[in-house]
Amino acid sequence: MKWQTFMNSVHQFISPPVDTCLTCNKRVKQLNTSLAICEECTRTIPWIAKPRCGVCGRHIGCPDCTRPAAAQRAIVCNRSSVAYNAQMREWLAQYKYRGNERYAELLAKMLERAYTGMKREFTNTHFKWKIDFITFVPVSQVRLSERGFNQAEMLGSILSRKQRIPLIPLLERRRHTVKQSFKSRHERIQDMQGIFQLHSSAVQRMKDVLNSYSSSTSPLPLRILLVDDIYTTGSTVNACAHILKEAGLSLNMPLEVYCLTWARS
Amino acid sequence: MRAAVYAVQCKNRWEVRISIDLRVDLIWWTSGAAGDARKIWLLSSGMPLGWAVKLRDRFQAEERNINDWTLWMRHGLKREHADEIEGIIEWLVEDRQAGLLWDRASGWTAIAEEQWKCLSGVDGLMDSDLTLVREQQELVRRAILIAELLVGRSLLEAELQQLLAEAAPDLSASWRTAVQLAHLQGRLHLTAALAPEERGLRRKNPRCRRCGSELLRRTACASCGSPACAYCEACLALGRSRACALLLRTAAFPAVHGTAGMAPTAAALGRWGLSPAQREAAGAALGFLAAPAKRAAKPAQFLLWAVTGAGKTEMIFPLIQSILDTRGRVLIATPRRDVVLELSPRIAKAFPSETVSTLYGGSEERWQEGSITLATTHQLMRFYHAFDLVIIDELDAFPYHNDPMLAFAAREACKSDGKFIFLSATPPLALQREIERGKLAHAKVPVRFHRHPLPVPKRISMNSVARCIQKRSLPSALIEALERSIHRGAQIFLFVSRIRHIDPIVELLKQSFGDIPIAGTSSQDSARGDKVLAFRSADIRLLVTTTILERGVTVPRSDVFILDADSNLFDEASLVQMAGRAGRSKDDPAGNVIFAAREWTRSQKLAVKQIKEMNKIAYSKGYLIDSPRLK
Numbered sequence: 001m002k003w004q005t006f007m008n009s010v011h012q013f014i015s016p017p018v019d020t021c022l023t024c025n026k027r028v029k030q031l032n033t034s035l036a037i038c039e040e041c042t043r044t045i046p047w048i049a050k051p052r053c054g055v056c057g058r059h060i061g062c063p064d065c066t067r068p069a070a071a072q073r074a075i076v077c078n079r080s081s082v083a084y085n086a087q088m089r090e091w092l093a094q095y096k097y098r099g100n101e102r103y104a105e106l107l108a109k110m111l112e113r114a115y116t117g118m119k120r121e122f123t124n125t126h127f128k129w130k131i132d133f134i135t136f137v138p139v140s141q142v143r144l145s146e147r148g149f150n151q152a153e154m155l156g157s158i159l160s161r162k163q164r165i166p167l168i169p170l171l172e173r174r175r176h177t178v179k180q181s182f183k184s185r186h187e188r189i190q191d192m193q194g195i196f197q198l199h200s201s202a203v204q205r206m207k208d209v210l211n212s213y214s215s216s217t218s219p220l221p222l223r224i225l226l227v228d229d230i231y232t233t234g235s236t237v238n239a240c241a242h243i244l245k246e247a248g249l250s251l252n253m254p255l256e257v258y259c260l261t262w263a264r265s
Numbered sequence: 266m267r268a269a270v271y272a273v274q275c276k277n278r279w280e281v282r283i284s285i286d287l288r289v290d291l292i293w294w295t296s297g298a299a300g301d302a303r304k305i306w307l308l309s310s311g312m313p314l315g316w317a318v319k320l321r322d323r324f325q326a327e328e329r330n331i332n333d334w335t336l337w338m339r340h341g342l343k344r345e346h347a348d349e350i351e352g353i354i355e356w357l358v359e360d361r362q363a364g365l366l367w368d369r370a371s372g373w374t375a376i377a378e379e380q381w382k383c384l385s386g387v388d389g390l391m392d393s394d395l396t397l398v399r400e401q402q403e404l405v406r407r408a409i410l411i412a413e414l415l416v417g418r419s420l421l422e423a424e425l426q427q428l429l430a431e432a433a434p435d436l437s438a439s440w441r442t443a444v445q446l447a448h449l450q451g452r453l454h455l456t457a458a459l460a461p462e463e464r465g466l467r468r469k470n471p472r473c474r475r476c477g478s479e480l481l482r483r484t485a486c487a488s489c490g491s492p493a494c495a496y497c498e499a500c501l502a503l504g505r506s507r508a509c510a511l512l513l514r515t516a517a518f519p520a521v522h523g524t525a526g527m528a529p530t531a532a533a534l535g536r537w538g539l540s541p542a543q544r545e546a547a548g549a550a551l552g553f554l555a556a557p558a559k560r561a562a563k564p565a566q567f568l569l570w571a572v573t574g575a576g577k578t579e580m581i582f583p584l585i586q587s588i589l590d591t592r593g594r595v596l597i598a599t600p601r602r603d604v605v606l607e608l609s610p611r612i613a614k615a616f617p618s619e620t621v622s623t624l625y626g627g628s629e630e631r632w633q634e635g636s637i638t639l640a641t642t643h644q645l646m647r648f649y650h651a652f653d654l655v656i657i658d659e660l661d662a663f664p665y666h667n668d669p670m671l672a673f674a675a676r677e678a679c680k681s682d683g684k685f686i687f688l689s690a691t692p693p694l695a696l697q698r699e700i701e702r703g704k705l706a707h708a709k710v711p712v713r714f715h716r717h718p719l720p721v722p723k724r725i726s727m728n729s730v731a732r733c734i735q736k737r738s739l740p741s742a743l744i745e746a747l748e749r750s751i752h753r754g755a756q757i758f759l760f761v762s763r764i765r766h767i768d769p770i771v772e773l774l775k776q777s778f779g780d781i782p783i784a785g786t787s788s789q790d791s792a793r794g795d796k797v798l799a800f801r802s803a804d805i806r807l808l809v810t811t812t813i814l815e816r817g818v819t820v821p822r823s824d825v826f827i828l829d830a831d832s833n834l835f836d837e838a839s840l841v842q843m844a845g846r847a848g849r850s851k852d853d854p855a856g857n858v859i860f861a862a863r864e865w866t867r868s869q870k871l872a873v874k875q876i877k878e879m880n881k882i883a884y885s886k887g888y889l890i891d892s893p894r895l896k
């Protein structure tokens with residue numbers, strides 16, 4: 001046994017370095033330098049380079065955003081890194097349900113790409129688009145202790161570290177909801193009201209951010225980046241954004257909520 | 266999750282316990298049911314379960330008198346991961362809940378009342394459980410039921426909930442209360458899914474209790490609050506095994522032994538219609554099962570070394586029967602899902618009055634109990650000391666071979682005084698050596714069920730496949746041999762060592778044999794299943810493939826060609842398995858096997874030697890149809 005361990009270390013020393021790809025488990029000589037998965041897996045990623053819908057960031061035409069009801073939306077817009085296909089579903093499942101937390105870094109890197117795309121899209125010669133802080137869609141306590149982590153929070157906190165933008169938990173989830181997929185569109189939207197509430201320290205934290213600006217620079221409206229793993233109908237992020245905007249109004253602090261999600265279904 | 270830790274003094278001795286519903290413990294120790302409790306001292310109202318288990322186990326190992334519990338806990342946890350230490354110390358210093366809960370002389374303290382209040386309505390503990398705690402009869406019933414459902418099991422919390430949802434839905438909500446009572450009654454063992462590092466003489470790294478792996482990763486954990494809670498990366502496919510995850514196990518009952526103490530009789534073998542060679546091997550295995558188990562670190566092992574096409578499934582029937590006769594439980598495990606699916610109806614047919622539960626990833630019968638369990642090796646992680654006999658079929662197949670995780674799971678699933686039987690046509694070298702040294706009990710079945718000798722591979726010398734593809738031509742010796750096979754009406758397996766060679770070789774073959782249907786398939790081919798069916802029904806006559814088809818696929822009247830037989834991707838076992846595809850049917854027992862390569866390698870020599878040796882044994886024992894009759 002000892003000898004075997006020794007020999008293994010010797011073998012590792014002489015044989016060329018071989019990496020195992022996180023997503024396909026194949027052993028390859030070199031991983032993609034930016035994403036750290038193999039080139040083959042990198043090629044299969046269905047990036048949304050240019051969204052067809054300027055509102056929800058969808059890669060294909062979308063009837064939802066032109067409906068009259070859509071005018072009530074609370075987010076400015078959503079941008080997503082990838083289209084949610086079978087492969088992306090598998091990656092998210094590996095992370096969220098299997099609990100393979102190695103995926104956090106990969107998904108966050110992918111998310112960062114959409115963020116830089118967003119920055120490029122909204123910044124022009126007259127206007128520098130800047131996010132003041134990042135927040136995330138919360139999960140319930142029960143879910144949190146079952147899973148051990150909140151994927152949206154993890155993605156947000158890695159992005160916050162990489163982009164040096166503060167991450168502030170602003171929201172809480174009140175109760176457990178029945179699985180979304182069993183419900184109609186109308187039911188979902190109804191249900192979303194009242195699920196989220198402001199975190200007890202949220203108002204103070206928002207004030208702190210505002211106060212950190214000197215009086216000469218006008219930071220208003222504050223721009224918040226709301227992070228989640230997946231955007232389906234937008235009801236979740238809109239419910240969150242509603243609460244944030246209401247809080248902003250009561251503080252005389254106009255807000256814009258931009259939504260950044262890893263996948264658009 | 267988090268668990269409470271407390272110390273209880275019975276007579277003059279202290280004991281450290283963990284609890285996932287402290288109310289049950291308070292009633293248990295003070296009601297008099299547990300005898301002579303004097304004092305209960307709360308050490309922590311909730312700490313990461315892994316730490317709690319570690320403290321409990323450490324106390325059991327030491328058993329001395331403690332003066333300062335906080336200091337003792339601090340000492341006990343100081344070896345925790347550096348990232349965790351700071352948190353631990355803060356925790357222990359700040360824990361205002363710690364202190365005396367109950368004293369026989371003065372009764373309950375304020376801390377106990379506080380705890381009781383806190384526990385109702387927190388963390389999955391509901392008010393309704395409180396009435397349950399008061400109505401002790403009902404709680405006792407539930408505790409017994411949960412313990413019974415968990416006999417021979419090793420389950421994580423999430424798996425327990427799945428099992429309850431299926432087998433006892435009324436227990437789902439209050440499972441913590443019932444589990445805690447079952448634990449206090451000694452019916453159920455509670456531990457953490459990861460075992461901590463062990464120092465001292467028998468040094469051990471932290472490892473997974475479920476799969477034995479040391480491949481751990483640490484992340485911040487919202488379940489227990491630790492900033493660096495470890496989880497096992499090796500067995501994620503079966504749900505996450507974590508330092509703070511509760512692992513529930515039952516106490517094992519001693520194993521039964523095959524038709525205890527009696528020599529295997531002709532009657533035990535008679536009804537199965539075995540050939541003489543099968544009878545002799547099965548008889549030897551029955552003798553092994555009947556022998557009393559020795560006190561040893563691991564269960565006793567026996568290898569049934571049966572050549573390809575020997576009919577090993579029929580041979581295990583009498584072995585299963587002998588364990589069932591003594592009311593034992595049998596597990597048949599194999600690394601391959603297709604083998605499980607193929608065996609299941611045959612076992613069910615052979616044992617019509619038994620319940621057979623068939624388990625594989627995604628199977629329906631996940632929580633069904635049976636006297637016979639058929640499972641892929643991964644499923645074994647959900648069992649603990651459950652089986653009297655564990656049969657491992659295709660021992661040397663991927664992914665069991667070389668996967669210590671699956672070997673660990675198999676060992677844990679078997680009772681410590683239970684027995685192991687391995688089945689293989691090509692046992693790994695380690696086992697072959699144990700046989701040579703006389704250390705492994707075994708029986709060989711050197712002949713196929715049809716009692717004709719195994720086809721001995723013939724050699725064709727030819728260039729490498731890569732060179733043939735480059736030159737766009739196949740050597741005439743190979744073409745002629747293939748022609749002979751086609752002419753005699755055989756189905757042809759043509760094995761190559763690499764997937765990328767399949768298509769070009771198919772093209773080359775089509776140039777020479779345009780009039781027969783030729784196809785190629787590999788592990789990456791989604792139409793593999795259909796092509797194998799077409800090959801079986803002779804709609805494809807020549808199938809080019811890789812070692813993916815070295816096992817399992819049996820086609821009557823078939824010949825086998827192995828190109829690049831000198832490739833280091835083909836070891837002795839693989840060559841014997843591929844050669845084993847030929848001559849499987851009674852009507853065409855003498856198929857052809859061709860090793861085509863430039864070099865005559867050691868693996869090829871050993872494969873031919875192994876095949877010839879088996880034929881020789883079969884001949885000398887009189888097992889062959891045309892060998893001289895003995896006696």
Ligand SMILES: [Zn+2]
Binds near residue numbers: 039
């Ligand atoms: Zn890959």
Ligand SMILES: [Zn+2]
Binds near residue numbers: 056057058062
């Ligand atoms: Zn849209």
Ligand SMILES: [Zn+2]
Binds near residue numbers: 313486488508
């Ligand atoms: Zn934890």
Ligand SMILES: [Zn+2]
Binds near residue numbers: 501506
């Ligand atoms: Zn494990």
